[in-house]
Amino acid sequence: MEDHQRSVYRLTYQLTGRHEDAEDLAQEVFIKVHANLDGFRGESALRSWIHRIAVNTYLNKRRKKSFSLMKYRSDLDETAGPSGSERTDNAAQMNSVQKHVAWALEGLSPKERAAFALRHYNELSVREVAETMNIAEGTVKSLLFRAVQKLRKQLAFMKEG
């Protein structure tokens, strides 16, 4: 079980980018796993099943949060670059590539981020990402395309530098 815990925590960290959030999310995921283990029919690997729960829980949490805090619209405007938003202050304190990337990932929508984390960090195929997120493969490709385009824009200064 500890392997699964580590793997889920890794995923929740990739999705949230913060230890506290990742920890809360992972805990919620395992409580759900514990409660629903009887319902696991073995149609997929246990790991995939748990990852699906993790992604769904993350998307639900983000949806609620984005709704209550951002009032129908994401305030993470993709056009807001390092010179224009509140994130500038945070970005100014960041000096490593990892932190710049973490900042850029904040600009992705929850679904883009989930698709990106599953494909890039967990090396799932597009089909596996689609199964995990319960969406069509074409939608996954669109999400990934938009995610990489946004990251390209956010990280352009690194390329130029």
Place this chain on the structure above:
Amino acid sequence: MANRNVSSNNHGASKECIPMQHLMVELLWDGVEHDVPERLQTHIKGCDACRIAFQDMQHTVQLLPPSPDTELPEAYWEAFTQRVINEAAREKRSPSTVSLMQQRLQTLWDRVGNRQFFPRLGFALALIFAGVFIGRMWDAPIDPRIMPDIEQASTEMIAPAQLTERTRRYLDRSSVLLLGLVNFDVGADDPAVIHMDRKRTMAAELVDEARVLRADLNAGREQQLAQLIEDLERILIQIANLEAREDVPSIELIQRGVDHGSLLLKINLEQMRLGDRAAEQSTPLIPDAGAIF
């Protein structure tokens, strides 16, 4: 740069570019040295926007570091496991009815086996009968001071009819909104025809109204309707959060959500049920004189 107009939302990309973008995504994580299919090669020769987008995206993916290090000490996981167990135990529901009944039957049989069981049972029954008898004798007249409360309750009898009407109107508006999105053919229709701005505003208004309506339905013990409003609210939030631009993948997701939850069917059933109920509520209890004669 000449072709920097390849923006994150595909502006400037022709219809031919979209399948190519999907192809690019498939190739992105396979490395630059991976064979680029001929149709993509042909396309990017003639499309500067896609060529630059592909190069930039490959470069971006290479720039991205692997997964951040998330290793935590062994002791952390022991504590984590303990927390999950404690939390799960706290949230765990009471044992199933069957096992509870089995336990109770077992206890009962154990007690029946005990010699003192029947005398105790007789004494308990006698106490119950005595209690019922005393209660009936004690049947006091209604205190006039509580009459205003009764009057208040009777005036509140109007509320269910109002609630029915409000819920009906809410479901009507929601189904109109959902039908507009569900009937939109992603492959064939022009996204501009669905007037996304208007739909987002309408969805946002319905979301605001949903919270109050749900609370009222719960208070009125209309759990089934409250649940439907909650399910509807989730979809409405997605609509309210749609980009004003042509967010086709999200529209597809919403269509799937509506379909998956059989939302329109549920709305139709509830509309029929509420229609019947409204007719009953509007029927006067005492027929008017004209109806009798």
